[in-house]
Amino acid sequence: MSSDSPAVDTVPSAETQVETNAGVARATGVLALGNIASRVLGLLREVALTNLFGATAAIDAFNVAVIVPKALYDLLIAGHVNSAIIPVLSEVASRDGRRALWQLVSVLLSLVTAALALLVIGLELFAPQIVGFVGSGFDVPTLQLAADLLRLTAPALIFLSWFSVLSGTLYALRVFTWPAFAGAGFNAAIVLVTIFLVPPVQATVTLSLTGAIWKQARPSDAITAAALGWLIGSLVQLVLQMPGLRGAHLHLTLRWNHPALRRIVRLYTPVMFSLVLDTLVIRTFSYNLASQSFEGSTGYMNWATTLIQFPQGLVATAISIAILPTLSRQAALTTESGQTAFRDTLGLGLRLATTLILPATIGLFVLAHPIIDLLFEHGAFTASDTLVTVLALRLYLVGLPFAALDLLLVYGFYARQDTLTPALIGLLSLTIYMVVAIALFPLFNLFSLMIADSIKHIVHALVSGYLLARRMNGLGRQRLWLTFGKAGFAALAMGAVTAWLLPLLVSRLGTSGLLNEVLLVTISGAVSVLAYLGLAFFLRIEELRWLTGLIRQRLKV
Numbered sequence: 001m002s003s004d005s006p007a008v009d010t011v012p013s014a015e016t017q018v019e020t021n022a023g024v025a026r027a028t029g030v031l032a033l034g035n036i037a038s039r040v041l042g043l044l045r046e047v048a049l050t051n052l053f054g055a056t057a058a059i060d061a062f063n064v065a066v067i068v069p070k071a072l073y074d075l076l077i078a079g080h081v082n083s084a085i086i087p088v089l090s091e092v093a094s095r096d097g098r099r100a101l102w103q104l105v106s107v108l109l110s111l112v113t114a115a116l117a118l119l120v121i122g123l124e125l126f127a128p129q130i131v132g133f134v135g136s137g138f139d140v141p142t143l144q145l146a147a148d149l150l151r152l153t154a155p156a157l158i159f160l161s162w163f164s165v166l167s168g169t170l171y172a173l174r175v176f177t178w179p180a181f182a183g184a185g186f187n188a189a190i191v192l193v194t195i196f197l198v199p200p201v202q203a204t205v206t207l208s209l210t211g212a213i214w215k216q217a218r219p220s221d222a223i224t225a226a227a228l229g230w231l232i233g234s235l236v237q238l239v240l241q242m243p244g245l246r247g248a249h250l251h252l253t254l255r256w257n258h259p260a261l262r263r264i265v266r267l268y269t270p271v272m273f274s275l276v277l278d279t280l281v282i283r284t285f286s287y288n289l290a291s292q293s294f295e296g297s298t299g300y301m302n303w304a305t306t307l308i309q310f311p312q313g314l315v316a317t318a319i320s321i322a323i324l325p326t327l328s329r330q331a332a333l334t335t336e337s338g339q340t341a342f343r344d345t346l347g348l349g350l351r352l353a354t355t356l357i358l359p360a361t362i363g364l365f366v367l368a369h370p371i372i373d374l375l376f377e378h379g380a381f382t383a384s385d386t387l388v389t390v391l392a393l394r395l396y397l398v399g400l401p402f403a404a405l406d407l408l409l410v411y412g413f414y415a416r417q418d419t420l421t422p423a424l425i426g427l428l429s430l431t432i433y434m435v436v437a438i439a440l441f442p443l444f445n446l447f448s449l450m451i452a453d454s455i456k457h458i459v460h461a462l463v464s465g466y467l468l469a470r471r472m473n474g475l476g477r478q479r480l481w482l483t484f485g486k487a488g489f490a491a492l493a494m495g496a497v498t499a500w501l502l503p504l505l506v507s508r509l510g511t512s513g514l515l516n517e518v519l520l521v522t523i524s525g526a527v528s529v530l531a532y533l534g535l536a537f538f539l540r541i542e543e544l545r546w547l548t549g550l551i552r553q554r555l556k557v
Contacts, residue, residue: 027176031318034180039310041187046306047375048194049226050299054380057142058223059299064135064287065149065227069157071283072119075275077112077161081168082321083414083422084267087328088260089172094329102249105169107258109250112161123154134284137291149227156234163238170244174325178244182237189236193229198222267414270423277430285434286449293446300385300446303376304392307368308400311360315353316404320411323349327415339472342415347478348543349408354480355543357404358487359532362495365397366502367524374517392450399454406461412468421467429460483543490535498528 053059085108093101123130131146138146167179199222290297323345330342364371368390377386410422433456440448469475502524509516536544 027174027322030176031180031322032314034177034182034184035310035313035318037181038183038187039313041184041191042306042309043375045187045190045194046303047378048191050303050376050381050385051379052194052198053223054382055299055385056380057138058145060135060138060291060297061131061142061146061149062223062226063298063302064131064138064146065153066230067283067287068130068134068150069123069153069160073157073160073164074278075272076116076119077164081164081171082324082411083271083419084264085165085168086172086324087414087417088264088267089169090325090328091332092260093172099249101169101172104258104260105165105248106250106253107256107261108165108264109162110252110254111256111261112165113158113252116158116161120154120157123157124151127151127154134287135291136288145221145223148221149224152224152227153230156231159231159234159238163234163241166238166241166245169248170241171321172325175244176322178241182240185240186233186237189233190226190229193232194226197225197228199225267417267419270420274423274426274430277427282430282433286437289437289441289449290446297446300388300392301449303372303389304396304450307364307371307393308396311357311364312400312404315356315360316407319349319353320407323408324411324415327412331416343472343475343478346408346412347475347480350405350480351478351483351543353404353408354401354483355487355536355541357401358484358491359494359528361397361400362491363498363525363528363532365394366495366498367521367528368393368397370502370517370520370524374514374521388446391447395447395450396453398451399457402454402461403457406457406464409461409464409468413464416471418471422464425460425463425467428463429456432456432459483541486539486541487536490532490539490541493535494528494532497531498524501527 049059049062053062089101089104092104127147127150128143131143131150135143135146163182167182170176170179286301287298290301326345327342330339330345333339333341369386372386372389372393376389377383413419413422433452436455437448437452440451444451502520505520505524509520533544
């Protein structure tokens, strides 16, 4: 929107759908670049933590101190953005103009500030009891450290919540750049603060019957630097939204009876129900079960999910956020042409996601060991830690394609202002997750959580796809199965080529030394990309041809 005047919805035509597709592709490109920057810096964050602390109790304490405010943030605020805030703000901005939009955003910010200030005070007062509940399997020193760290990370909850409201506002206005690169600022701050403030190693001596044994270790509270970086990072990503909000008229207000606020609450109530299960029950359940396996278990989970989040954010999140404002406007149209446009936009997102997520999944599966070796196996992170993380990652990867497609399907429900159906599907899948994890834990220990997670995503995606297709009377001629078959064949062939090439490169380059590790990942990764692109063009995967054509046009401009 470029002015305060209300927009008038028009009936989509073939030409406007082409323009819509191009706009979605451009927005996806911006969001993908932002996700790349964020994920790369996120990997650097994990590299810094693994090199400085390894798979130790300090990492377990830090993870607990971070997961508590993050879980509350996901529960109370983050779920609002895509399920309720963006659809409602998009409608208000197009129907009533910018002035009405700023009034509603002011109400949201004021309400969030008042509610979360009280919650942060509660976290500060009851930190020992909270970390004891989340990490019941940890020893007393780890829990004490986690409580101290939680008191430091708790105020970030307010900054994260302000960021969500403001970034959701920018997305509703189809301004994607500043929110897209906020995560990069967040992770960069954590890396810089941790590296510059962490104290150096200290020499310690232990006397035994055979003499004195010298060891080097960091102080037990050295991980405080990472917790401070997390707090500063949440403030940095908030500040990064300010340039996109120039001209906004925002103010604190106690008038919280805005009619649109009631719609947001109504839309979010089912989502909040499912998030309560996910954040307060499932995450607590997962960390408790992991804490009963072996030391550093939560670290292995987080390092594996960090790598999973790279393709997930690059593909699924970028495409989903890019199409959500457009889907919300199209879903509001009751004409047949409007519904056709909705199917075409959703179908485009699903085909793009399929084309990109399948090769990313296969490539990461085959190259898991050299990638983790390169990124993490330095300093305190050992070869045995690499083996555990590789297995955890590969088990997570089984569900990644389903998770990517499922995110777009859920956003399709949100755009139609139906949040109850995804919440009920989530309840089913989370129940299955807990049952599978408990049943398999005696056999597979920590890895039962990864197996259960993949099964959860498979169930959620299949049920979501079936129900959404029924609501829309089918997806029309979107060629989804054809795209899935072509992209799947090309990705599997690419994986076979990479698996054949990898031992040859290892025999020539070896696996020791940073340069050899970089060459191993770079060469095998480049061959994988070229193999997939070659097969994709040979099989005439139209989405990839269309996307590369848009990129060439942008480069010529």
